[in-house]
Amino acid sequence: MSTKYTFISHLTELRMRIVYIFIVLILGFIPCAFYARELYTLLAQPLLEKLPQSGKMIATEVITPFFVPMKIAMMTAFIVTLPHTLHQIWAFVAPGLYSHEKRLVLPLILASSILFICGIAFSFFVVLPTVFDFITHFAPEGVVVMTDIGKYLDFVLTMFIAFGITFEVPVFVVVLVKIGVISIEKLRKIRRYVLVGAFILGAIFTPPDVVSQFMLAVPLYLLYELGILIAGFIGESKLTPDYQSESDVEVERQLEKTVIEDGKK
Numbered sequence: 577m578s579t580k581y582t583f584i585s586h587l588t589e590l591r592m593r594i595v596y597i598f599i600v601l602i603l604g605f606i607p608c609a610f611y612a613r614e615l616y617t618l619l620a621q622p623l624l625e626k627l628p629q630s631g632k633m634i635a636t637e638v639i640t641p642f643f644v645p646m647k648i649a650m651m652t653a654f655i656v657t658l659p660h661t662l663h664q665i666w667a668f669v670a671p672g673l674y675s676h677e678k679r680l681v682l683p684l685i686l687a688s689s690i691l692f693i694c695g696i697a698f699s700f701f702v703v704l705p706t707v708f709d710f711i712t713h714f715a716p717e718g719v720v721v722m723t724d725i726g727k728y729l730d731f732v733l734t735m736f737i738a739f740g741i742t743f744e745v746p747v748f749v750v751v752l753v754k755i756g757v758i759s760i761e762k763l764r765k766i767r768r769y770v771l772v773g774a775f776i777l778g779a780i781f782t783p784p785d786v787v788s789q790f791m792l793a794v795p796l797y798l799l800y801e802l803g804i805l806i807a808g809f810i811g812e813s814k815l816t817p818d819y820q821s822e823s824d825v826e827v828e829r830q831l832e833k834t835v836i837e838d839g840k841k
Contacts, residue, residue, distance in 0.1 A: 593664040600660045604653035612645035615652055616725070619732060622704035623723070626712045633725050640726045647729060655693070662689055680754060688747045695743030696736045698795070703735060707788045731783075738781040742796045749803025750810065763804050771797050 608615065617624075620633060635641045654661075662685055670678060712721055752758050774793040782788035 590668060593668045597657075597661050597664050600657050601653055604657040605650055608649035608652045608656070609646065612649040615648045616645045619648055620725075620728065622700065623708045623728065626705070626708040627721055632720075632722050633728060634722050635726070636724050637726065640724070644725050644729050651733075655696075658689060658693075662686075684747055684751065688744055691743040691747060692740040695740035698743070699735045699739040703739065703788060703791050704732065706791065707783060710787045711783070734781070735788075738792060739795075742792060743799060745796060745799040746803035746806055749800060750807045753807040754810070760804060760808050763800075763807070767800075770800050774800075 624633070635644075666682065666685060669681070673681060749763065753760060753763070771793075774796040775789065777796065778789035778791075778793035782792050
């Protein structure tokens with residue numbers, strides 16, 4: 577019966593945390609919605625700055641001029657309220673973690689959030705201007721570049737997600753090492769394969785041009801090396817094969833010792 581009530585209490589708390597996240601997200605969306613047009617103009621700057629004076633962006637569907645800025649407003653609200661969202665997630669999972677797990681999980685959550693935002697910033701300020709400059713220079717004479725705003729948003733979101741995930745590589749490497757899935761020595765041995773895989777991923781998740789592929793593959797590999805350095809600094813997993821902490825093992829040893837002594841008495 578107690579197990580049932582514990583399960584229900586966890587579901588109740590999870591629902592409460594989700595409601596808090598949703599409420600704060602809506603509160604963040606309301607002011608962003610008032611500036612949705614300005615937010616889209618800001619997001620479109622990397623392309624608009626590379627277009628000739630006659631180049632413009634167009635909307636090919638009736639509802640696109642409304643929904644595209646609203647999507648950007650929601651995306652902005654999500655990024656702005658991300659610290660609160662992570663706090664709610666942490667508040668839900670923290671009571672079930674050991675002390676050594678808390679020391680690892682909280683820095684990883686903060687680091688992954690910062691790195692994801694850094695990936696988006698790198699894509700917006702460095703990659704997109706470079707890619708659009710490269711593409712617009714290849715437009716034939718007499719062709720007016722006029723992309724659809726919906727297609728542009730889809731393209732930008734794809735780039736944001738690709739580079740956001742790319743910048744998470746150090747976190748992935750550290751987690752794999754800490755939980756004992758792979759050793760640092762093994763990570764060093766597979767460097768050449770990671771380099772090849774980085775260029776393959778760059779070809780898959782970026783436009784079909786060498787510039788964007790190179791700008792995704794190189795940071796991915798460098799961040800992989802950074803992950804190896806950080807994992808080496810933190811140290812490999814010290815958990816026993818059954819993933820118990822040292823303190824847990826010591827407690828079990830003391831209990832076994834006590835049982836043996838009681839048996840002798």
